[in-house]
Amino acid sequence: MNAGPLTSIVIVLADSGPLTRECVEHALASDVPVEVLIVDNGSTDGIPESLDRAWADDDRVRVIYNRANLGFGAAVNRGVAQSHGIRVLVLNPDCLIEPDTIRRMASHMDVHTAIVGAVVCDADGRPDPASRRRDPLLKRSLATKLGRKGDAGIDIRGPMPDGAEEVEIVSGAILLMPRDAFDRLHGFDESFFLHCEDMDLCRRARDGGYKVILAGDVRVLHGKGGSSRHRPVFVSRHKHRSMYLWFSRHDPAARNAMVRTLVRLGIWTHFALKIPGQLLRKRR
Structure with a gap:
């Protein structure tokens, strides 16, 4: 042993x-x-x-x-x-x-x-x-x-x-x-x-x-691994949510309310723009 x-x-x-x-x-x-x-x-x-x-x-x-x-x-x-x-x-x-x-x-x-x-x-x-x-x-x-x-x-x-x-x-x-x-x-x-x-x-x-x-x-x-490939939109949604959560917890820039709003908008816009490509790749 x-x-x-x-x-x-x-x-x-x-x-x-x-x-x-x-x-x-x-x-x-x-x-x-x-x-x-x-x-x-x-x-x-x-x-x-x-x-x-x-x-x-x-x-x-x-x-x-x-x-x-x-x-x-x-x-x-x-x-x-x-x-x-x-x-x-x-x-x-x-x-x-x-x-x-x-x-x-x-x-x-x-x-x-x-x-x-x-x-x-x-x-x-x-x-x-x-x-x-x-x-x-x-x-x-x-x-x-x-x-x-x-x-x-x-x-x-x-x-x-x-x-x-x-x-x-x-x-x-x-x-x-x-x-x-x-x-x-x-x-x-x-x-x-x-x-x-x-x-x-x-x-x-x-x-x-x-x-x-x-x-x-x-x-x-x-x-x-396989989880991301099987459920790309699910994984991407949680990834973008977690990105904002990390920013709001740890980035000094998040103390500014206007900056927080702009970052949140940018993160979720990025998520929305990625969805069509993810769905197309999943169907292949």
Whole structure:
């Protein structure tokens, strides 16, 4: 049996597609002790039940059924509440980790670290720029549109680092946290039904005096899963709602009522303009 502290891997499903079983297999092959908590948000594809049957005799695996879609953050929180590890790995069902992924990510933790992310890559090994992001502040967006440098912040230009790097935001597709830090931050904010909950968590961690670290030497295959493809308008609606919620909570510009109104109008106009293209792609 692998030695060391237990890591609780929480995987949220919502009609998440065929990579899910492989995701669980890779998670169980970790070279550190793990338990896998699969939290189902009302899937209709039969995958949660098939996973439950496949690992019925493995006490490392549990399937938790939500009879409705509670949202990503709420599902993670429910999984963590039933976990026993001293670390929590939040993992998308379309991500495949290697046996040493958790150990290598954990090696970048210290007492001041709340979140460690990894570089997520596509099937060709190309890193996703969203593995390392900055807070999407309005002044930064305007500076980019106008071709200006904007504030200094943390530089995310250039290639991904080869080692640990302190950043503002890591991808929510895979993030490792000490359980006590997760609890101190009260987990994910369930107001964010889908999307931007990782940005909110990273911001609250930094506001609480913690560090957010990108493990640049850890690469993880990310398949960009099925839920978004099956329900593009549903996902887009919640994404745009969460964008405004993050802005209203964390951007100093939101203190101005006129700015809030204009940003809300811009976000929902953008959502409306995207609908025709999303519906056309879904029919193909």
